[in-house]
Amino acid sequence: MDLKGRTVKLHDMSLRDGMHAKRHQISLKEMVDIATGLDKAGVPLIEVTHGDGLGGASLNYGFPAHSDEEYLSAVIPQMTQAKISALLLPGIGTVDHLRMAHDLGVNTIRVATHCTEADVSGQHIGLARELGMDTVGFLMMAHMITPEKLLEQAKLMESYGANCIYCTDSAGYMLPQDVTDRISLLRQHLKPDTEIGFHGHHNLGMSIPNSLAAMAAGANRIDGSVAGLGAGAGNTPLEVFVAVLERMQVNHGIDLYGIMDVAEDLVVPMMEQPIRIDRDALTLGYAGVYSSFLLFAQRAEKKYGVPARDILLELGRRGTVGGQEDMIDDTAMTMARERQQVSQS
């Protein structure tokens, strides 16, 4: 694979997707320290939001240590070159949250829907574009549909005003060929000036090969997370990816030692558990389940005595999508009851 001379925009997820792994409890100081470190290392774009996007603060997904407003207000004024992005899932957050983020100086809004439901994003993408924001359509769980279907949905988001479309491997299920098939079709049929991005998870250990496949097929924005801090087995570890890009002579604008240090000195020490491919995270990737279900399933295992793996597999079988965290406890309780009935009979 020859990517020599290509230019890529890397987007850090540690302060948004990483919120899942930290149960949304990152402190303001940690947030500011990491963002400042990334800014200094040359990372051009950093996402700062509740793990489930603006307005995600809830019993269902978890109340964060601080509100989106507090995090954004603390981080944005400290940035020297990095821009800040925010995630928004229609159905959870609203245009009111979007206006708030814009007023606080958020540069990039990423409007995320399940990969088949792009038509709920029209009002949010439309408004973000009207406000002059860098506007991204973020199609989640993109492994669940064919490249052709994904293209239809991408075109809807493009028609609402998105200037960049993401193929999002929320379950960390995709293999490089899956990424190539999807991104190349998007590149072939979206407007030439529409950017294409890829967001990976490391549940099958494929986040770096997948990100490279995405670039080779025409993506120019790649999400990663310093030290991999993210849901499931984490996102594409950004410092590792930077080193790979360095060897491939891709222009990325990031100081390798700088980002290594952020990973080692700031992010790893605050991890509540190692971000690795344990059996439950592996099940996410293997069964194609939304990565942020991981910790919920592990908690349900403790509460109801049903192995997290079994719960995740059942959620995959039922075709659950991002946002259905409430179904984890529900499924665990139902499974526990059924198993008790079987053992009694």
Add this chain to the structure above:
Amino acid sequence: MNKIKCALIGSGNIGTDLMYKLQRSEILEPVWMVGIDPDSEGLARAREAGLKTTAEGVDGLLPHIEADDIRIAFDATSAYVHADNSRKVNELGVLMIDLTPAAIGPYCVPPVNLDGLKPGTMNVNMVTCGGQATIPMVAAVSRVQAVEYAEIVATVSSKSVGPGTRQNIDEFTRTTAGAVEQVGGADKGKAIIVINPAEPPLLMRDTIHCLTEDTPDQQAITESIHAMIAEVQRYVPGYKLKNGPVFDGRKVSVFLEVKGLGDYLPTYAGNLDIMTASAARTAEMLADTMLGSSTQG
């Protein structure tokens, strides 16, 4: 027995499903179906069902209201035209039940606040599908003890969510959250909607979390929830408790499934069925009052 005569405005899926429900009512009689396209399937179905029809919108209905003694109208069109429709029929003394998100009248969730409606109210709003499914549970907790915060998650099948809802999904979250407070009785409300494209389509699922101000009285809350479920089952037989109530500190969680009757809409669209069933139930309760007061008068 004397029946209260009704008009249905909007001959789409919702209007058609509602028509079949009203035809089963002992005290309501659907007489008119109002559409805007003379060739629409909805108007044809209404004619087959024995209703009078007009394709000239609400203006086509107005000249017949007095002669046909129409007392209640249902609006299943859109928020954009609802205010106009409502004003026109209200002027002729017809009470309007609003199934659109316009919400110009008070929110109404039949087993929770219908009795408290001010006499003379001429427009009531049916909130949202998520609201109809979840607010009875919030109210079941808040009638036992104070609820500081209530949050509902409604998961619906992709096939059951029409273009109107999709184009303005924020309206769903805002309206539902508002009604969780105003009708459900929570100090603060939040609503989340998730759309799932699985095939075959999943039944509507609803999760309700309440944070009580003090330690929850588990027995009283459990009894109140079961009693409220029985109330809702009177008009939505497929309203079913899947799990819970689960008590965790001050958090009370209830997990529901809503299966539709399948009158016209498919059974998985419990979210649409609970809207038409709630509207019919509301009309029946209001018609009861009308019949009562007319015999007295």
